Amino acid sequence: MADTAQPSEKSDGLVFHPMDQFIVEPLFGSGPIHWYTVTNVTLWMGLSVVALVLLMLVGTSKRALVPGRAQSVGELAYGFVHKMVEDVAGRDAVPYFPYIMTLFMFIVLSNFLGLLPMSFTTTSHIAVTAVMAIGVFLAVTVIGFVKNGVGFFSLFWISSAPLALRPALALIEIISYFVRPVSHSIRLAGNMMAGHAVIKVFAAFAGVALISPLSVVAITAMYALEILVSFIQAYVFAILTCVYLKDALHPHH
Amino acid sequence: MAASTEQVVSKCIDGYGSAIGMPQLCGDWMANQVFWLVVTLIVIFLILSRVALPRIAEVLADRQSTITNYLAASEELKSKAEEAERHYTKALNDARSEASRLLDASKAEMKKELQSAISKADAEISVKVNESEASIAEIRKNALSSVEKVAKDTAKEIVLALGAKADAKTISTAVSSKIKG
Numbered sequence: 001m002a003d004t005a006q007p008s009e010k011s012d013g014l015v016f017h018p019m020d021q022f023i024v025e026p027l028f029g030s031g032p033i034h035w036y037t038v039t040n041v042t043l044w045m046g047l048s049v050v051a052l053v054l055l056m057l058v059g060t061s062k063r064a065l066v067p068g069r070a071q072s073v074g075e076l077a078y079g080f081v082h083k084m085v086e087d088v089a090g091r092d093a094v095p096y097f098p099y100i101m102t103l104f105m106f107i108v109l110s111n112f113l114g115l116l117p118m119s120f121t122t123t124s125h126i127a128v129t130a131v132m133a134i135g136v137f138l139a140v141t142v143i144g145f146v147k148n149g150v151g152f153f154s155l156f157w158i159s160s161a162p163l164a165l166r167p168a169l170a171l172i173e174i175i176s177y178f179v180r181p182v183s184h185s186i187r188l189a190g191n192m193m194a195g196h197a198v199i200k201v202f203a204a205f206a207g208v209a210l211i212s213p214l215s216v217v218a219i220t221a222m223y224a225l226e227i228l229v230s231f232i233q234a235y236v237f238a239i240l241t242c243v244y245l246k247d248a249l250h251p252h253h
Numbered sequence: 254m255a256a257s258t259e260q261v262v263s264k265c266i267d268g269y270g271s272a273i274g275m276p277q278l279c280g281d282w283m284a285n286q287v288f289w290l291v292v293t294l295i296v297i298f299l300i301l302s303r304v305a306l307p308r309i310a311e312v313l314a315d316r317q318s319t320i321t322n323y324l325a326a327s328e329e330l331k332s333k334a335e336e337a338e339r340h341y342t343k344a345l346n347d348a349r350s351e352a353s354r355l356l357d358a359s360k361a362e363m364k365k366e367l368q369s370a371i372s373k374a375d376a377e378i379s380v381k382v383n384e385s386e387a388s389i390a391e392i393r394k395n396a397l398s399s400v401e402k403v404a405k406d407t408a409k410e411i412v413l414a415l416g417a418k419a420d421a422k423t424i425s426t427a428v429s430s431k432i433k434g
Contacts, residue, residue: 022276023266024285035284045293052297056305063312065319071312078309098302106297125276127283128290193277 015207018200022124022193040120048109048122056105077105081238088242092249099139100245103132104238111192111230115223123233124192126185133185136241144248155251184240191233195226404428 027038055077059070067075081104085097107123114121122128144152156173157166199222206215265279266272276282405421405428412419 017271019272019274019276020270023272024276024279024282033282033285035288037285039282039285039289041282041286042289045289049293049296049300052300052305056309057300060305060308060312063308063315065312065316067312074305075309075313078306078313098298098306101301101306102294102298105301106294122286122290125286126278127286131287131290132294189277193275 016201016204018197018204021120021196021200024125041122041125044110044113044120044122047113048106051109051113052105055109077101077108084235084239085242085245088239089246090249093242093245096143096245100238100241103136103241104234107132107188107237108231108234111234112227114192114196115226115230121192121196124189124196126189129185129189129237130181132237133181136184136244137181140241140244140248143245144251147249148251152248152251155247159252180244184237188233188237191229195222195229198222199226401429401432404432 024033024039024041026033027040027043031037033039055070056074059068059074062068062071064071078101081101082094082097085093085100089096110121110123113119114124144155148154156170156177158169158173159166161169199219202215202218202222206212206219208215264273265276265281272279405425408428409419409421409424412424
């Protein structure tokens with residue numbers, strides 16, 4: 001996004017800076033970035049909160065019996081996540097619905113805000129997705145032990161398998177359990193980062209007159225795909241959270 | 254990104270303001286991202302759990318109950334309408350059968366009246382016919398006798414006019430025999 005500000009000696013020929021869009025920078029001044037500094041991360045996370053307020057508070061403020069457009073979308077989001085929690089994690093997982101709704105709404109709004117030109121995609125950063133994934137991992141583990149006590153270990157001890165295989169299976173299960181937050185977070189961040197970087201690469205090619213039509217078509221196609229990915233990755237993150245929650249509430253296979 | 258004149262802004266950005274490697278892996282920025290993420294998630298959670306989700310749940314429950322009420326009301330109205338239709342059909346059928354019954358009755362009555370009128374008229378006609386026949390016969394009889402009388406008178410006058418004398422009895426006998434003959 002800073003391609004126009006490039007010094008002339010770097011502008012010769014094709015200039016690829018597909019990763020520049022992910023740079024975290026202070027909104028005011030150019031000092032070092034402390035943990036409390038107001039940055040573009042703050043701006044775009046704040047905009048996701050604004051979008052949430054518009055959709056879920058302003059949109060539903062009329063409490064219309066026959067919903068308008070904004071209220072319809074808000075109710076749709078509510079129904080979608082609520083049904084997902086109920087279907088995947090079971091009825092006793094409904095008390096955790098607000099937490100999963102929080103994750104889903106934040107991810108889906110950030111993903112779509114990140115599709116705006118010149119925007120900053122907060123969910124493309126592994127630091128962001130890792131915090132959410134580790135949060136889910138810790139919460140699910142704590143819930144599992146609180147609800148089931150030592151019985152939570154039966155998640156790793158597969159009683160339906162032959163006794164001789166069980167220790168080996170237990171090892172595999174434990175490894176896969178601890179790999180969960182890694183795959184959970186990298187899936188989301190990787191998808192978002194890759195799509196945006198590819199769009200940026202095509203955009204750089206648009207500077208060459210000969211291939212610019214192809215490049216524009218490719219950007220359009222990638223953008224369409226990214227719209228799909230933005231929703232699907234939010235859905236995947238939420239549904240995996242539900243699956244992990246189901247394991248914590250019902251560890252017996 | 255006004256950092257193009259500086260040599261190195263941080264270990265993640267080069268002197269031209271471009272990223273070195275993946276910005277995602279820049280440790281300097283992670284604390285900032287984590288802090289603002291936690292703030293954002295807490296704000297979103299509070300908005301959702303305190304206001305938005307209860308409100309939407311309430312709206313959905315209201316709508317569900319309204320739909321249920323409307324469905325029940327429409328069921329009731331439908332049964333009422335069906336009953337009204339049943340009544341209407343029944344009344345219509347009753348009226349039809351009543352009408353046809355009345356029609357039949359009046360037809361029979363009219364037929365009877367007609368029949369009696371016809372027979373009365375027939376009787377009157379036959380009486381008249383008899384009377385007429387009698388009067389015709391009488392007229393004919395009178396006419397015959399008148400003819401005889403006129404003939405006798407005429408014959409007597411003719412005989413007188415011819416200068417003969419004839420007594421009335423002879424003339425009468427002669428005329429009578431001529432008329433018969």
